[in-house]
Amino acid sequence: MTVLDSRLESPQETLRHADQGEPLAARGGGLERLATVLAALVMLCSALHFWPLEGNKRWEALAPTNIAVAAWLAGVAMLAIARRRRSALRDLLVPPSVLAYLGIVILSVAFAPDTARAVSYAGKLVLALGGGYALFALASRRSRGRRAIMLAACVAAAVATAGCLGMRLAGHADSCGFFGSPHKYGTYVGMLAPLCVTWLILSGRWPAKLLGAVLAAAGIASVATLGGLAAISVGLATAACLAGRWSSRVLILGVLIVSVGSALAWPGKSADGLRRDMALRESDGTNLRQRYIQWQAMVNLLQERTVTGTGAGCLNTYRSEFYGRLPKLNTLAPFDENGYLAAAAEGGIFALACLSWVIVSHLQMGWRRVRAARRLSDERGLRDATAALAALAGACVANLFSAVQYNGIVIVFAAVLAMNAMVTRERGQNV
Secondary structure, three states, X not given: OOOOOOOOOOHHHHHHHHHOOOOOOOOOOHHHHHHHHHHHHHHHHHOOOOOOOOOOXXXXXXXXXXXXXXXXXXXXXXXXXXXXXXXXXXXXOOOHHHHHHHHHHHHHHHHOOOHHHHHHHHHHHHHHHHHHHHHHHXXXXXXXXXXXXXXXXXXXXXXXXXXXXXXXXXXXXXXXXOOOOHHHHHHHHHHHHHHHHHHHHOOOOHHHHHHHHHHHHHHHHHOOOHHHHHHXXXXXXXXXXXXXXXXXXXXXXXXXXXXXXXXXXOOOHHHHHHHHHHOOEOOOOOOEOXXXXXXXXXXXXXXXOOOOOOOOOOHHHHHHHHOOOOOOOOOOOOOOOOHHHHHHHHHOHHHHHHHHHHHHHHHHHHHHHHHHHHHOOOHHHHHHHHHHHHHHHHHHHHOOOOOOOOOOOHHHHHHHHHHHHOOOEEOOEEO
16 A cells, blocks of 8 residues: 655645545545445444344345345446446455455365355355455545444444343343354454444543443443453453543543453353353363364364365365364354464465465554554544554454354454555545
8 A cells, every 4th residue: 555645745635635525536426425325234234144044045145234245346347347437446456465365265166075165155255355345445435434334333233232132131141132153243243342432432522432331341241252252352452552542541441341340240141151151171171172172173184284275165074084182072162263273274374374464464554544643643533543453453353263254244354454444545546
C-alpha cells in the first residue's frame, strides 16, 4: 500500500476529502452506497448464523450472508462486462496475501480424496473471504460507510448475545442462542465484541460508553469456551493499550476485569460449560483434553503431508490415522479445532504461510492506521483504527480454538481484515 505523495496533498487534506465524500476513483458513489447497504445487511444477518435451519447443507450454502455477497459480485461482474466504472473495479481488488491464501486452498482441491466436499469448502471460502473482503473494503472507505457497518455490528453483537443469554435464562444452560456450536459462537463474539465495545467506549459519549460496558459484560458472560473468553480478553486488552486517553484505557480495563471475574466466579450452571472447556484434562481426570491431543495429531499429519496437505475441507478423512499412541477418546466437540493447524493440515505448509501473511500484513496495516491517526490528532480515525485492530487481535486468539475459516463466521473475519486495511483512494493514489 503506497502513501500519497506529500507534494500532491497533505495527510490532513486527504482525510478531510475522504470523509467529505470528495470524488474518489469511484466517482458518483453509487457502487459504494450499494456496498454499504449490503455490508450492513451481511453484518446484521451474521448474528443469526444459520438459524433456523442449522445443519441443512443447502440453507448453509444459500444463507443470506452468502447470497448478499454473491449478489454483490454479480453486480460487479455486470459492470465489468459493460466496461463501466473501470476505475471503481480497481478498488475491488483483494490484497495479494488474501489471494495467495485462497489460491493455495483452491490448488489443494487437486489432492482431496473427496472432490465434491473440497470444491464446496473452497467455493464457500472464496465467496466469503474474497468477495466479502472486497465488499467491506469498498463500503468502509468513507466515514458514512464505516459508521453504518459499525452500527450494524453493534446490533449484531447485541442480538447474538441477547439470544444466547435469553435461552439460558429460559432454562437451556448449554445453549448458545442462534449458533449451534459454542465454539463457533465463541469465535464470532471473540471478534465482534472487541470491535463494538472498543468503538462504543471510545465514542466520547457516556450513553455509548455505558452500552459498550454492558455489551462487554454480556459477551463475556455468554461465551462458554476458553477460546471465546481469551479472544475477548486479548482484544479488549489491545484496545486498552491503544486508546488515546487514560480515562478510556482505565474504563476498558475495568470493564474487562470485572466481567471476566464475574464470569469465572458465577455459581450458576451457565458458567459450568466455560469451566469444563478451560480444564486441561478430560472428565475422567486422567487423560489430557482431547483438544490438545488433536493438535499433536495435526502436527504429525503435517510432517507426512507437508506440501499437499489433505485437501480443502478433508482433514477428518486422515486425522484419526495420526494420533499415534495418544488416546483417541472421540470426545472432541464439533468445531473445536485450531484454525492455524487446520489450515496447514488441509493446504500444506504454504497455506499456513499464506494465512500468516494475511494476518501479519493486516496487523501492520492496522498499526499504521493507529499511528497515523495519533500523529494527526484524529480522534475519529483513532477510534475506528483501534476498534479494528482490537477485533483482529481477538480473531488471532480465537483461531487457536475454533477456526475463523468456518462458513458463517468467516465473513466477519473478512470484515475485520478489510476494516484494518481501510484503503482510501484519492487522486488515484492509496492512502
